[in-house]
Each structure stands twice: as structure tokens, then as C-alpha cells.
Amino acid sequence: MAHFLRGKQAGIQNDLSAGLDSELFCLDDIARYGINSQIQAIAYDPVQSLLAVGTSESLHESGQIYIFGQKRVCVTLHLPRKASVKVLQFCADKILSIDSKNEVVIFSLPLAKLIAAYSPPGFVTALVTDPTLDFALLGLQNGDIIAYDIDREMQAPFKIANYWKDKSPKTRASAVAAMALHPRDVGALLIGYTEGAVLYSFKQAKHTKSFQYELPAGAPGGDSDPSSVNVVRRPKLSQAVWHPNGTFILTGHEDSSLVIWDINDGRIVMARTLTDSNVHRPGTGSSSFGASPGTFSLKEPLFRVAWCCKQNADDTGILIAGGSPTTMPTKGLTFLELGPTPNYTTSSWQILSSHFESPKRQRILPTPPMAEVIDFCPVPRASPYYSGSHDPIAVIALLSSGEILTLSFPSGHPISPTNQLHISLCFVHPFTNRIEHSLIERTRWLGMTEKRSSGPLILKGGAEAHHTLKRYESRNVLLSAHADGTIRLFDVGHNDEIENQDILQVDVTRAVGRLTDVEVTQMSMAGATGELAVGMKSGEVAIFRWGRNLSCERNSSIINEGALGLVDISLRSDPGLREGLVPLTLLDQRQGSVTAVKMSDIGFVAVGFHTGSIAVVDLRVPIVIYDASVMDFTKHQKRGSIRRSNSHSQSKSEWPATMQFGVLSLEEDDYSSILLFVGTNLGRVATLKLLPQSQGGYSVQFVGISAAHDDRILSLLPLNADTGASASATQSVVAQLRNGYKVNGVLLVVCPTGARIFKPVSAKGAQKTWDDVFCDAAAVVKFPDRGYALVGLFGDGSARAYSIPGLKEIGKVKVNDTLDTKRFSEAIITETGDIIGWSGPSQIAVLNVWGTGQQLVKSQDKLFNPDAVLPPRPTISNLQWLSGTQFISPTDLDILIGGPDRPPSRRMIEQSRADEQQRKLDGRSAAAATPSANQDEGYWAYMQRQMNERTQKLGIVGDSMDKLEENSSGWAEDVSKFVSNQKRKAVMGAVKGRFGF
Numbered sequence: 001m002a003h004f005l006r007g008k009q010a011g012i013q014n015d016l017s018a019g020l021d022s023e024l025f026c027l028d029d030i031a032r033y034g035i036n037s038q039i040q041a042i043a044y045d046p047v048q049s050l051l052a053v054g055t056s057e058s059l060h061e062s063g064q065i066y067i068f069g070q071k072r073v074c075v076t077l078h079l080p081r082k083a084s085v086k087v088l089q090f091c092a093d094k095i096l097s098i099d100s101k102n103e104v105v106i107f108s109l110p111l112a113k114l115i116a117a118y119s120p121p122g123f124v125t126a127l128v129t130d131p132t133l134d135f136a137l138l139g140l141q142n143g144d145i146i147a148y149d150i151d152r153e154m155q156a157p158f159k160i161a162n163y164w165k166d167k168s169p170k171t172r173a174s175a176v177a178a179m180a181l182h183p184r185d186v187g188a189l190l191i192g193y194t195e196g197a198v199l200y201s202f203k204q205a206k207h208t209k210s211f212q213y214e215l216p217a218g219a220p221g222g223d224s225d226p227s228s229v230n231v232v233r234r235p236k237l238s239q240a241v242w243h244p245n246g247t248f249i250l251t252g253h254e255d256s257s258l259v260i261w262d263i264n265d266g267r268i269v270m271a272r273t274l275t276d277s278n279v280h281r282p283g284t285g286s287s288s289f290g291a292s293p294g295t296f297s298l299k300e301p302l303f304r305v306a307w308c309c310k311q312n313a314d315d316t317g318i319l320i321a322g323g324s325p326t327t328m329p330t331k332g333l334t335f336l337e338l339g340p341t342p343n344y345t346t347s348s349w350q351i352l353s354s355h356f357e358s359p360k361r362q363r364i365l366p367t368p369p370m371a372e373v374i375d376f377c378p379v380p381r382a383s384p385y386y387s388g389s390h391d392p393i394a395v396i397a398l399l400s401s402g403e404i405l406t407l408s409f410p411s412g413h414p415i416s417p418t419n420q421l422h423i424s425l426c427f428v429h430p431f432t433n434r435i436e437h438s439l440i441e442r443t444r445w446l447g448m449t450e451k452r453s454s455g456p457l458i459l460k461g462g463a464e465a466h467h468t469l470k471r472y473e474s475r476n477v478l479l480s481a482h483a484d485g486t487i488r489l490f491d492v493g494h495n496d497e498i499e500n501q502d503i504l505q506v507d508v509t510r511a512v513g514r515l516t517d518v519e520v521t522q523m524s525m526a527g528a529t530g531e532l533a534v535g536m537k538s539g540e541v542a543i544f545r546w547g548r549n550l551s552c553e554r555n556s557s558i559i560n561e562g563a564l565g566l567v568d569i570s571l572r573s574d575p576g577l578r579e580g581l582v583p584l585t586l587l588d589q590r591q592g593s594v595t596a597v598k599m600s601d602i603g604f605v606a607v608g609f610h611t612g613s614i615a616v617v618d619l620r621v622p623i624v625i626y627d628a629s630v631m632d633f634t635k636h637q638k639r640g641s642i643r644r645s646n647s648h649s650q651s652k653s654e655w656p657a658t659m660q661f662g663v664l665s666l667e668e669d670d671y672s673s674i675l676l677f678v679g680t681n682l683g684r685v686a687t688l689k690l691l692p693q694s695q696g697g698y699s700v701q702f703v704g705i706s707a708a709h710d711d712r713i714l715s716l717l718p719l720n721a722d723t724g725a726s727a728s729a730t731q732s733v734v735a736q737l738r739n740g741y742k743v744n745g746v747l748l749v750v751c752p753t754g755a756r757i758f759k760p761v762s763a764k765g766a767q768k769t770w771d772d773v774f775c776d777a778a779a780v781v782k783f784p785d786r787g788y789a790l791v792g793l794f795g796d797g798s799a800r801a802y803s804i805p806g807l808k809e810i811g812k813v814k815v816n817d818t819l820d821t822k823r824f825s826e827a828i829i830t831e832t833g834d835i836i837g838w839s840g841p842s843q844i845a846v847l848n849v850w851g852t853g854q855q856l857v858k859s860q861d862k863l864f865n866p867d868a869v870l871p872p873r874p875t876i877s878n879l880q881w882l883s884g885t886q887f888i889s890p891t892d893l894d895i896l897i898g899g900p901d902r903p904p905s906r907r908m909i910e911q912s913r914a915d916e917q918q919r920k921l922d923g924r925s926a927a928a929a930t931p932s933a934n935q936d937e938g939y940w941a942y943m944q945r946q947m948n949e950r951t952q953k954l955g956i957v958g959d960s961m962d963k964l965e966e967n968s969s970g971w972a973e974d975v976s977k978f979v980s981n982q983k984r985k986a987v988m989g990a991v992k993g994r995f996g997f
Helices: 002-010 163-167 349-357 442-447 508-512 630-636 647-651 731-739 821-826 878-882 890-898 906-922 925-935 939-994
Strands: 028-035 039-045 050-055 064-068 074-078 085-091 094-099 104-108 113-118 124-128 135-140 145-149 154-160 176-181 188-193 197-201 206-211 237-242 248-253 258-262 268-272 302-309 315-322 332-340 361-366 373-380 392-399 404-408 432-441 474-482 486-491 504-507 520-526 531-536 540-548 565-568 577-588 594-599 604-609 613-618 623-629 656-665 672-680 684-692 698-707 715-720 745-751 754-758 765-769 775-783 787-794 798-802 809-814 834-840 842-848
Touching (some): 085 124, 094 124, 124 176, 135 176, 154 890, 163 197, 248 302, 268 349, 302 373, 332 349, 332 373, 442 474, 474 834, 486 508, 504 577, 508 531, 508 540, 508 577, 531 594, 531 604, 565 623, 577 613, 623 630, 623 698, 656 715, 656 731, 656 745, 672 731, 672 745, 821 834
Parallel strands (some): 520 594
Antiparallel strands (some): 050 064, 064 074, 135 145, 237 248, 258 268, 315 332, 332 361, 373 392, 486 504, 613 623, 672 684, 684 698
16 A cells, blocks of 8 residues: 555656566676686787686685687686686696696686696696697696696606705705796706706706805895895795796896806806896995995895797897885886897807896886786787797786786887777776766767777687677666776677677876876766766866867877866877867866766766865856855755754765756646756755756756755656656757657655655655665666666665555565675666676676576687697707707607607697698608608607617718818819929920020
8 A cells, every 4th residue: 555655645647667576576697897806827828819817716706717818708717616826827728727725727728618627746836838748847845846647637657856855955845936948949947946946858867957046255146135245145046947049047036136047067147136237246236225324125026037039039138027126116027138149159258248247228117106016927929939928019917906017018118908908807907996887879889989099919819609689779888997097988788799899998197187196986978979077086077078089199298287167178188099089178176076977968967076066067168057056055945845854964064976867847847847956965856957048058047955865865866757767868858848848757766765756846755765774776777568667786685676656675686696795886777677786806797687597608709719820849950959969859758758658649649630631632642651650669769760860960961071071182182283284384484485495
């Protein structure tokens, strides 16, 4: 009976929810955008052009592995048990992970699923893989190294014992800190123990060289601590990498020293830090002084070191994360650009030492203030070799906060992730601090394709699955504001095919004229006009409009003019943007932070400030047509309101909390007009009327104010009382007002404690108080061809639907197992029944309340491209091979590690099949018997045959040299005979001339 009376009190004669019942109110889990937890590891595959990130476990969810490709390609892989991802590495058609539970997990890229999980007999501290090998080498905490057969999904019999344990039995067990395969000879392995580094030869099955960094007394080392300079130190090793040509190695140590070694004689070529060189020599000074005299500055640890190279592998540079003095104001990645490496054979020791002492150039790849880079991932152009550092075009840095940063290489210029990386990565590039929603008409959204200058694409792999193309006139466009003042717009879809997958970007920092103190508090976009209003904590409101950039290719200065009121900012757009959302005007009222903003579809924008001020801007000029304060409305409050404000509320500060434009008839009028409703934090609703002027402009007139509730207004929802449709101010409705079009409307006001439906301006109408929970977000939702309902998110973790106008509960469903209840107030409920809310710190979930109970469907995107050919692994030169260097191919190493009885792997069989097909195509079927004969050949027989071939080639070279010597000797004899004959003829000619013959 109560709900029947509410309909009568609200002035709505029809039941607008007559076709809805509890069976229709069921939740569908549609999509996820963002990253579920803090990123711990990053990996990039240049062959498949894929990027993988691994996250840490959270309170309610395990860590996950996200693999991203081009556009919206994304596949999420789940660990077999709750853990955090520590290490990620691509290996041919697989990706390997080591988690916090010390489990090695292997996923297949073609199948996009887990294929093996292995628990090693010890704690894994290092992992080495190679795309040409079927094995993964695992370094353990006890110093041993074991091999795991990726193809057979089992541990291999191969094992390398702890070398340092045999060298120094009295020392504690030295863990494996780092490992790296020789960039040109897969038969050599660099092992970095905490005590030092060694070279291991698979050919000789033993360690061939050892390197231990020892600082004599008086040497400053990397930390430059005066209390320890006069003693002998052996800093622990943390990094170990190869020079790209394999001539040198580099070890990084806990004192931030970078030590470069000659692998032939084991000597130190150069020991340096980022600022000093020759730190291993006594008496060398240090520049790591503290802020005051007599003090020194500590250095950051070396988080990661990579020896990068250009297309020419001898042109190198060292990229370093960490190692900077803590007193340095600018942190970031350091790149020591060394240039072409001197020829080792013809260069003196002084030349080699000077090459590493004085880099060609030292760059700082900057990062945001107070940000610390703890890891990075180079992005090579094509080759997966050289430890993933061959000719990189960019670097993706992982910050200690969990954010990521993309920088061009080697210049270090920031690269925007917009349309370069997947939209989910944009949520942590940097963090998203606010989201809003706008329904944009489909054809308009298809035409909103941004034209912006950009570099080569980073992600080009994968293929997106096809989805059903549904009929929706408007698209679900989400607006995300980020910590750096960037706003991105993208279509989250309706669980259908997304036709326009591009991301739009708005640079607010340029619009306001400064690079700092830009925190977005409110956003509103008009779907019909493509205009965007952005309110900030500093009090400015920047307005953008879709169009061409007038300052394209011109770098306008970022200087705030400091003017009060409206400022033209059309020349403050990004010079690389040719067409998109460009700045239009800036409103600066100096009235405190922006608490509410509403952009209408008819060219007006309303703004509310923390001081209680309200401003209305007509964007057709643009001009401020209204400027007042909420406190000015108090004296106009009607005495007849059935809800009066409490006496204590009069002393509280009042400001606009939400705003909405609508078109309907007020209770005293017999015509409809454009109205602006303003809801405050104290539960009052003010009504303003926008009236056309004879000169062609508009004026704003205050109509009245009423106390709808005693709490903050969450939503203002103008409704058509006859149909239940929204009575918002659209272009089509406003155009009909001149013809006498009339809208019989009501206003539905929702607060945390209840809801009220009434005819403006008075607050008389129907009221509903929530039983024992608070409402955090609410909106009117339409079920096609059935009716309308009020849907809200409540503090008990549920979503509820209520009828209109009776406000009777239709259905209730739990959503706290998907959405974060603490962030319900930031969630968005759309007119189509979609709920967009936070499911994690940097992840949103898209749900629909008119569903069938469908769970989140696994992505059907394809990751692996079988046509992407793996390039051959770099190898030693012909001169090195002829001189006797024992070279082992990846196939030989597979036999050494797996044993002679190991059957051929799937990769070997596929390679053999491909070779056989190629031979048939070339018409050389007669040569097919040779590989089959050699296939049964043992490894040592194979090595003997290789030595015989090499000896035979050396014999041929010797015969050629002998023939050259014989030819040279014969030529010398002929020359001698010719000279003697000429001398004899000359003497005889002189004698004959003397005697007259």
C-alpha cells in the first residue's frame, strides 16, 4: 500500500516498472580493465611483439600474468595457487614464471594455458632461458645450477655444482645471484655468485675462469664510506652481464660498483660508479659527498644492469637502474653510451681502459619526482638475443610504486601509452585517480578518431577475437583521469564488438599552463557535442572541444596568464595533435576546489566550487552568464517546505555536490523550460531556470530551493512522469520548446539515507528511507521494452533495484565478491544497466544488472603467430672458428644437457620436417640421407667429425700457403735471371762500343 501512495504523492499515475521482476535482476560479469595488483615483473618478446606483466598477490586475489598485444588483445593467465609473480621470461612459444612460492610455472602461448608446474629442490634465485634451447637453467640459493627440460616438462639430469664452495670451503654457501649465456656462443655460461663470477664451459664441463672483486686498503670503491676505506673489502655481487661481442663481462656489486673484466686473463679493465672511475685503485678520489662538509652520500643499490647494443653489436652502451647517490635531486635510468668498442687484438690496454672510463656520452633518462626505478625492460626492434638488449627503441621502466613508465631509447623522452600500449596498462601509466562516464552517440564516436603524431608501434602481435555486434545507439565511453594530469577516453563496450578501439587523450597540464599541482576532481562530457569540462582541485575548469588544432606543430609555451574569469587557451594544445579534443577556454573563479561540474548537450556548462559558488557558462560565446553562491539561496527557501533544515546545519559550509540539466514543467508553469538542478552536501536542491533573451543570449534565473534530505545529494534524476524516460536537456527536446512542447516531469533525488520523488520546486512528494544500509551510488536504468527502475549500490555489498514511483524493492544481488565495497561511491551506473566499479587498486570491472548470471568469459584472443620466424642466434666469426675456438650449437647443447638418450624434441622434429620440405622443394632429395645418418651419431663422434673437418680445412689452408711459397720462390728466381741477363748485355754492349765493334 505504501508504494501505491508514493506514486500518488509523486504525481506519477503509471507504474513505470510494471514489466520488471526479481528474475530479470541478475548479474553478468562482462569485462575487466586495468591491473589487479602491483606489478612485479615485465617481459617483452620482440619476435611475437607481445608484452607480459606479472602482479603480486593481494588480500583477496592471487597474482596474475597479463599478456598484451596490439590494440585490445589481452590474455590473462592464472597461477596454479595463490602467489606473486617474481620473474617472467619469454622462451620461443612459451612464457616462464617463478612465483613467490618458489614454483616454476610454464604457459603455452599458442594454447594460452598452463602446461607445467615444477617445484625445484631449492630456492630459485636466477633463471636463464634461450629461445633456441629446450632447457631452462635454474640458479639456486645453495649455489647449484639445475636444468629443467621445457619440452619434456621434467628435470634434466644435468647439474652444475657450486664452484665457490669448492674454492672457499670455509665460506658460507654462495647463492647464484645472476646468470647469462654467452651472446655468441651458447656453450659458455657466465655465473654470478654473491662472492664472485665464474665462466663455465659446457664443452669442457668445468669452470674456466673466476672473477672476484677485491678492494685493497685505500681504494674508495662504490660506497666511499670513510670508515671502511682503510680495510680490504670484497663487495657482494648482484649483477653479471656479457659485453655483446663476448669479449668482456660486467659485474655489479652491492656498493654500486660496476666492474668490467677481460675474460681472457681475468684482469679488471675498469671499475667505476656512475660518477667516478678507477674506484678499485688506492688513493682515487670520490665525488659522492654529502649535503654538508665531512659527510658522504649513500647510493641506491643496483637494481638492474643491461649491456645494450645497436644493430652493430660492437656499438654498445650500459643501461643502469639504481646506483645514483641519494642526494641527487633527479633520479632515473642512467645510460653510459660507450660507442664502438675498440678492436681487442690491435688495441692497447690503455685504449681499452679509457674506452670504459670516459663514455662517449652519459644520459639521464628522467622519471617523475620521488619515483625510483626498480626494474626495466628494453624493447628491441626484432632480435630476442643479447639478453633482450639488441637495438632497443624504447625502455619500459617499473617504478617502486607499481607504476610503469615508457621512455624512448636512448633519448629518454616520455612516450605516451595512448594507442601504444593496451588500455589496461594505461591504468598504471601513471595511476588512475578518477573515472567518469559518458554515453556518446555511435556515429559521433566512430568519427572521433584522433590524429596525433606518434612513433613506431611497440605492440603489434596477437589477433583479437570476434564479438557479437549488438545494436546500441550510444557507446559506453569511460573517462579516466591520471596522476600526471592526463585524461584518456575509451569505449568499454556493451559486451559486444567495439568498432572504434582507439583511445583519446587530453593534456590538462598544457591547458592550465603548468606542469605541477594538476589534480582532476571532476569531469563531465556531453555526448552530443563532444565537449569536455574538467574541474581541478586548484579551482580551474578547463573546457575542451572536438576540432582541429590551431597550434599544430608549434610548441606553445606553458605559462599560466593568471587571469580571472574566462581565458582563451586554444593555443595551449599539444603540438603533435592535429585533430582531437583541443583546449577551448579556462574558467578560474578563485573559489576553491571544484566540487561539481556538468556539461550539457545544449552548449551550457555548470560548475560548483567548495566555497559554495555556482557558475554557468554559455559556450557559444563563451561567456559566464551566471555567478552566485548557494548561501544566497537561503533567504529564498520556501517556508512551506515540509522538510526544514536543522539548526546546526545552518552553521555548516554548504557547496554543490552534484548538478543536472533537465527540461520539464515546474509546478507553477504551464510550459516547459531548461532547468538546472543543484544538489548540495547538506541535502538541499536548488532550481535555476535558463531563459532566452531577445538579444540572442540566455540568462539564468533562480526559481527556488527545497530541503530534500538531511544528507549529501548523490544523484539528481529528472524523469518524464508519463514514460519514465530521462527528462535531460537534449538538443531535440530543446529544439521543440519553441513549438510549445511540454514535458510533464518529476525529479528523483537520491541520498545515502533515502530517495525522494517530487515536482520541482517544492519538496512535496514521495519518500523512501533505506532500511539499515547507506546508498553509495544510484541511477535510473532502463530494461528494453519492460520499464525503468532505480538501481543503487549499497554499503552491505549489494546492488538493489527499486520500482518507480513506488520505490518498492524489485531485486537484490551481491556484488562485493567482484567490486570493492569501500569504493562504491566512485562506481558508475549507466542508463543501460551497466555497473562500472573498482575491483582492485588499478582495475575496474564492468557488470550488467539485466543479465543471466554469466561469469567472466576467458579471453579468446590469439597470442602466438606461427608465421613469425625466430631469427638465427648470433655465432662466432669464421676466423675464430678456423683458429680453433670450440663452438657448440644450440642443438649440441640440448644433447649435452639432456643426455645422448634423450629423444628429439618437438622443436627438433618440426625443424627436421621443415628442412625436409625445403630439400624437396629445392629438388635435392638425394641429400636427405646424410642428416638421417648423422642423427644416430653420438656427441663425441660428432665432435671428432667436426675436428676432422676443421683439421682438413686447416690442411687445405696450409697447402695453399705452401703453393704460394713455391710460386713466390719461382717468381723471385725468374726476376733474378732477368736482371743478370740485362747486366751481362749492358757490359758486353759497352765493351763492343769501346773497340768499335
